Amino acid sequence: MHTNLAHSPVAPGGTKIALLVMDGLGGLPLEAGGKTELETALTPNLDALAARSVLGLTVPVAPGITPGSGPGHLALFGYDPVKHAIGRGALEALGADLDLGPEDVAARGNFCTVDEGGAITDRRAGRIPTELGQELAGLLRAIRLEGAELFVETVKEHRFAFVLRGPGLGEALSDSDPYTGGNRPLPVRALEAGSERAAALANEFIRRARRVLADRQPANMVLLRGFARMPRLAGFQELYGLRAAAIAVNGMYRGVARSAGMTVLDVPGTAPEDEFAALEQAWHQYDFFYLHIKRTDTAGEDGDFWRKVRAIEEVDGMLPRLTALRPDVVVVSGDHSSPAFMRSHSWHPVPTLLYSGLVCADGVAEFGERACARGGLGMLPATDIMPLALAHARRLAKYGA
Amino acid sequence: MHTNLAHSPVAPGGTKIALLVMDGLGGLPLEAGGKTELETALTPNLDALAARSVLGLTVPVAPGITPGSGPGHLALFGYDPVKHAIGRGALEALGADLDLGPEDVAARGNFCTVDEGGAITDRRAGRIPTELGQELAGLLRAIRLEGAELFVETVKEHRFAFVLRGPGLGEALSDSDPYTGGNRPLPVRALEAGSERAAALANEFIRRARRVLADRQPANMVLLRGFARMPRLAGFQELYGLRAAAIAVNGMYRGVARSAGMTVLDVPGTAPEDEFAALEQAWHQYDFFYLHIKRTDTAGEDGDFWRKVRAIEEVDGMLPRLTALRPDVVVVSGDHSSPAFMRSHSWHPVPTLLYSGLVCADGVAEFGERACARGGLGMLPATDIMPLALAHARRLAKYGA
Numbered sequence: 001m002h003t004n005l006a007h008s009p010v011a012p013g014g015t016k017i018a019l020l021v022m023d024g025l026g027g028l029p030l031e032a033g034g035k036t037e038l039e040t041a042l043t044p045n046l047d048a049l050a051a052r053s054v055l056g057l058t059v060p061v062a063p064g065i066t067p068g069s070g071p072g073h074l075a076l077f078g079y080d081p082v083k084h085a086i087g088r089g090a091l092e093a094l095g096a097d098l099d100l101g102p103e104d105v106a107a108r109g110n111f112c113t114v115d116e117g118g119a120i121t122d123r124r125a126g127r128i129p130t131e132l133g134q135e136l137a138g139l140l141r142a143i144r145l146e147g148a149e150l151f152v153e154t155v156k157e158h159r160f161a162f163v164l165r166g167p168g169l170g171e172a173l174s175d176s177d178p179y180t181g182g183n184r185p186l187p188v189r190a191l192e193a194g195s196e197r198a199a200a201l202a203n204e205f206i207r208r209a210r211r212v213l214a215d216r217q218p219a220n221m222v223l224l225r226g227f228a229r230m231p232r233l234a235g236f237q238e239l240y241g242l243r244a245a246a247i248a249v250n251g252m253y254r255g256v257a258r259s260a261g262m263t264v265l266d267v268p269g270t271a272p273e274d275e276f277a278a279l280e281q282a283w284h285q286y287d288f289f290y291l292h293i294k295r296t297d298t299a300g301e302d303g304d305f306w307r308k309v310r311a312i313e314e315v316d317g318m319l320p321r322l323t324a325l326r327p328d329v330v331v332v333s334g335d336h337s338s339p340a341f342m343r344s345h346s347w348h349p350v351p352t353l354l355y356s357g358l359v360c361a362d363g364v365a366e367f368g369e370r371a372c373a374r375g376g377l378g379m380l381p382a383t384d385i386m387p388l389a390l391a392h393a394r395r396l397a398k399y400g401a
Numbered sequence: 402m403h404t405n406l407a408h409s410p411v412a413p414g415g416t417k418i419a420l421l422v423m424d425g426l427g428g429l430p431l432e433a434g435g436k437t438e439l440e441t442a443l444t445p446n447l448d449a450l451a452a453r454s455v456l457g458l459t460v461p462v463a464p465g466i467t468p469g470s471g472p473g474h475l476a477l478f479g480y481d482p483v484k485h486a487i488g489r490g491a492l493e494a495l496g497a498d499l500d501l502g503p504e505d506v507a508a509r510g511n512f513c514t515v516d517e518g519g520a521i522t523d524r525r526a527g528r529i530p531t532e533l534g535q536e537l538a539g540l541l542r543a544i545r546l547e548g549a550e551l552f553v554e555t556v557k558e559h560r561f562a563f564v565l566r567g568p569g570l571g572e573a574l575s576d577s578d579p580y581t582g583g584n585r586p587l588p589v590r591a592l593e594a595g596s597e598r599a600a601a602l603a604n605e606f607i608r609r610a611r612r613v614l615a616d617r618q619p620a621n622m623v624l625l626r627g628f629a630r631m632p633r634l635a636g637f638q639e640l641y642g643l644r645a646a647a648i649a650v651n652g653m654y655r656g657v658a659r660s661a662g663m664t665v666l667d668v669p670g671t672a673p674e675d676e677f678a679a680l681e682q683a684w685h686q687y688d689f690f691y692l693h694i695k696r697t698d699t700a701g702e703d704g705d706f707w708r709k710v711r712a713i714e715e716v717d718g719m720l721p722r723l724t725a726l727r728p729d730v731v732v733v734s735g736d737h738s739s740p741a742f743m744r745s746h747s748w749h750p751v752p753t754l755l756y757s758g759l760v761c762a763d764g765v766a767e768f769g770e771r772a773c774a775r776g777g778l779g780m781l782p783a784t785d786i787m788p789l790a791l792a793h794a795r796r797l798a799k800y801g802a
Contacts, residue, residue, distance in 0.1 A: 378780040387465030400469030
């Protein structure tokens with residue numbers, strides 16, 4: 001919980017807040033003196049909204065820190081992304097786009113090589129090609145466990161994400177990975193009462209995986225480590241008094257939103273227009289809407305400057321569908337920057353726009369990195385966005401007299 | 402104490418600092434694209450001073466948090482307004498404009514209804530009209546206690562502020578309010594040694610109040626809760642090495658200033674010109690002057706945009722009387738914003754000007770919200786103002802070698 005709110009209780013209200021997250025929004029020019037992706041994009045609707053808004057640059061975790069999408073989103077949702085770290089297994093599952101529920105237990109998986117006596121000779125199975133990893137993941141997916149579902153998703157080469165879903169599973173589990181070659185994989189042990197069932201299921205999975213993979217040398221065994229559930233967060237209803245809905249296509253974002261107590265809406269397809277349709281349909285049922293756009297980040301990570309420009313322009317074209325709903329507060333931001341120039345996430349602060357009838361508009365009528373640097377919000381931690389959004393929605397009480 | 406100062410001891414100096422607080426200074430335009438109260442006001446003197454100053458926007462408590470005047474002033478005085486929370490009783494008394502001294506014990510009071518057996522049938526006495534509350538407060542004020550003065554001030558409807566003043570009163574007192582109907586009011590108990598005398602006086606007051614109110618059903622009894630003194634703060638002399646004087650008309654601000662160790666000066670009247678006269682008269686006796694202007698906030702809370710504009714212009718007209726005294730440092734700011742558009746305090750950051758011969762003037766020659774957003778101080782916590790003022794007055798030593 002954002003510490004600000006410990007002192008100013010939330011007030012009930014009939015107002016609505018929309019948080020539009022363009023993943024990896026912030027960018028860089030391709031050459032010195034040039035424009036970023038957002039500055040290059042033709043965004044008449046975002047610019048018009050900017051003119052009635054206050055702008056700034058948000059810092060997701062801390063200056064210089066490149067955030068993953070998990071911490072980037074936790075910060076935008078008002079949770080300290082350092083205090084509420086997401087465990088390694090849960091991160092791997094979210095990263096592999098598995099739709100992680102609050103009771104699911106996730107782990108990082110490796111294919112590995114064992115000798116005839118069962119001792120590990122290569123923890124990474126010679127880094128098998130990703131395509132082979134995907135084929136073998138199919139074999140693992142066919143394993144059936146009693147009383148629990150399992151999910152396997154290839155990450156890259158020998159790595160995969162593993163998820164157990166079922167009632168009464170604990171996350172306090174030891175790794176099966178002994179970390180040193182020559183040893184045999186370890187049995188997964190329950191480290192706390194309440195995790196015994198999960199340990200038994202994990203061991204049963206490993207036992208069957210070994211049988212299924214027996215003749216697939218060098219990937220003839222699996223290792224599991226970093227078991228974790230999603231962090232247990234106080235939800236939006238409890239923290240902010242908001243009935244919150246999430247509109248996102250990819251599992252990672254659905255998982256983080258669910259862990260923040262949002263209702264994850266069904267989206268009829270995978271395109272932004274499908275997400276805006278879901279927004280319109282659910283508008284009267286919730287107070288807060290998180291709408292996630294993935295394409296901006298994918299283009300940035302692919303190093304495709306112009307595809308990122310077009311992804312931003314596509315969102316700009318749909319913005320009137322959001323503003324037509326007459327939200328009291330609109331935030332447009334990103335969970336981190338993903339400059340195409342860098343082909344990766346980056347630490348650069350993220351262009352952010354806060355619209356409400358109660359902002360002191362800063363007169364900056366353009367939505368872009370350099371425009372936001374001149375904005376009235378200045379540079380601010382991303383965790384300040386939710387308190388500011390609540391305030392502008394008249395949902396925070398006064399502190400003191 | 403502001404943590405910055407833990408590292409840089411204050412240095413003695415012959416320099417003088419003036420802190421001019423226009424209560425609720427920050428505002429909003431009445432319509433999109435318009436000007437705020439401060440931007441609308443003709444302020445040639447403030448603008449000229451701004452040209453030789455560095456400007457910024459101060460955040461009194463935290464982004465999105467609407468502060469009361471108490472926390473807003475504590476922050477400007479350099480005290481963390483969250484750590485130094487003002488207790489409920491003291492808040493009520495300050496809010497009712499009672500002039501709270503450091504030894505006074507204050508409580509929130511309710512008129513309530515009791516049946517013939519003394520059991521509470523309505524904790525709020527049917528929310529009697531404020532006018533009746535004021536009449537009954539007069540009856541309570543007539544009560545005489547041995548060895549202590551008492552003060553009663555109506556807040557609204559059934560609510561009033563209650564203050565005990567006398568030697569040797571502690572604040573560790575239990576509530577007389579049992580909180581659940583059907584119970585009898587509880588005796589006030591001393592929760593620590595040293596509060597027995599205050600408990601006895603409170604109980605004696607309650608006993609007499611019941612007698613005085615006996616035939617005034619439904620308001621035939623009182624409840625007291627949230628006993629508190631003003632927080633005990635290290636004072637300006639100890640913290641900053643400043644002989645500090647406060648010039649304020651209303652009890653709330655006099656109370657907060659006194660709790661910060663300032664000498665509260667007599668003001669010959671209630672108008673700003675009376676306050677400036679007090680400033681001129683005391684100029685040679687102190688190092689630091691806090692001058693409080695109430696009218697800006699009153700107009701904002703009344704929703705009277707143009708009265709707030711005129712209140713600002715009135716202060717601007719008197720500014721030459723301050724600058725003629727040749728202060729080394731002048732800070733002009735507010736304890737919070739009070740946009741007439743909202744008719745209330747708000748969370749918006751506060752226009753702030755820091756003048757000294759040692760500022761790196763930012764070239765912004767206008768004092769207003771948007772001008773300050775472009776200023777050289779940027780957005781900063783209000784608690785940074787005192788360290789900055791001390792530094793520009795050459796009253797802070799170097800940190801490290």
